[in-house]
Amino acid sequence: MVSTEYERRIAARFAGFDQDGNGYIDREDFNVATKAVLAEFGTTARSDKGQALYIGAEAFWQGMAGIADRDGDQRITREEFVSGAVKRLRDNPERFAEIARPFLHAALAVADTDGDGAATVEETTRVLRALGVGDDLATAAAAALDADADGRIGEREVVSAFARYFTVPE
DSSP states (O other): OOOHHHHHHHHHTHHHHOTTOSSEEOHHHHHHHHHHHHHHTTOOTTSHHHHHHHHHHHHHHHHHHHHHOTTOSSOEEHHHHHHHHHHHHHHOHHHHHHTTHHHHHHHHHHHOTTOSSSEEHHHHHHHHHHTTOOHHHHHHHHHHHOTTOSSEEOHHHHHHHHHHHTTSOO
16 A cells, blocks of 8 residues: 555645646646746747647646546546556556656757757756746756766656656655
8 A cells, every 4th residue: 555655745746737836737737838848948839849849748648637637627636646646656657757758858859959869957957947846956856867977868867757756755
């Protein structure tokens, strides 16, 4: 059985997805996140990178709704999020992270201003700030993502960190 502490950790992540603060996660939260990342990097929605990010956000939303929207109202409450995330994490945290892969891949592509397939720590920090992460936490999180200390953050590192994010309290 999953502990209540474990459920509290996951419930704390809900606010990060609820971009507009209305108490539930819906498609619009993913659109808000997409617009914020595109604005941060001056990328237009109609560009290839912009379209890929919107498509990734939609795939992420569909995946989240598929595992958590129990009543089918196209909104995920905090309770639905906790029960859906706990179920997926119990099965396999990496599998849960896979629903985010298209969005994470596209966000890295937007942030990758030199086109080498990875984002710098600073570019990653900018993405996190655009998604509503506070300055200090965004800086620390981006630095931690650079596990091999090469100054570059790739998709594998981001997807793996996404899975770990749901199992670490802070």
